[in-house]
Amino acid sequence: MSEDASTLYAKLLGETARIEWPALEPFFARGALLWVAPSLDLIAVAQAVAEDDRASVAAWLDAGEVEKLSATRAVGYAEGTPELWAVVVSPWVVIQERA
Numbered sequence: 001m002s003e004d005a006s007t008l009y010a011k012l013l014g015e016t017a018r019i020e021w022p023a024l025e026p027f028f029a030r031g032a033l034l035w036v037a038p039s040l041d042l043i044a045v046a047q048a049v050a051e052d053d054r055a056s057v058a059a060w061l062d063a064g065e066v067e068k069l070s071a072t073r074a075v076g077y078a079e080g081t082p083e084l085w086a087v088v089v090s091p092w093v094v095i096q097e098r099a
Contacts, residue, residue: 005047012046016087019095021077024086027093033069034094040065042085042096049089069095 027033036045037060045066048056060066077084083098 005051008050009043009047012043012050012087012089016043016046016085019084019086021082021084024084024093024095025074025078028069028074031068032092033074034092035067035069035073036060036094036096037065038096038099040096042087042094046087046089046094049092049094 024033034045034049036042040060045057045060047053048060057066076082077097084095085098086093086095088094
């Protein structure tokens with residue numbers, strides 16, 4: 001990882017926080033939530049989005065490890081109390097559920 005990439009990773013890590021689903025609902029309504037599989041590093045995905053790393057993002061999308069948040073998953077979040085973490089990479093809010 002280059003120094004610039006490492007600086008961006010640290011910046012995104014510092015901007016990542018736990019968040020409740022109701023605060024994310026407006027972003028879901030706008031289609032601006034990207035879901036990240038628990039097997040991936042949330043910050044690494046956010047960094048790839050920020051750096052427009054199309055190859056990595058495309059591979060994750062193809063594998064179903066990153067996707068626009070589905071209505072089914074959103075309903076599950078609304079009905080439960082998931083532990084969600086989020087980081088903003090405009091125009092996206094990148095989220096991940098932790099167990």
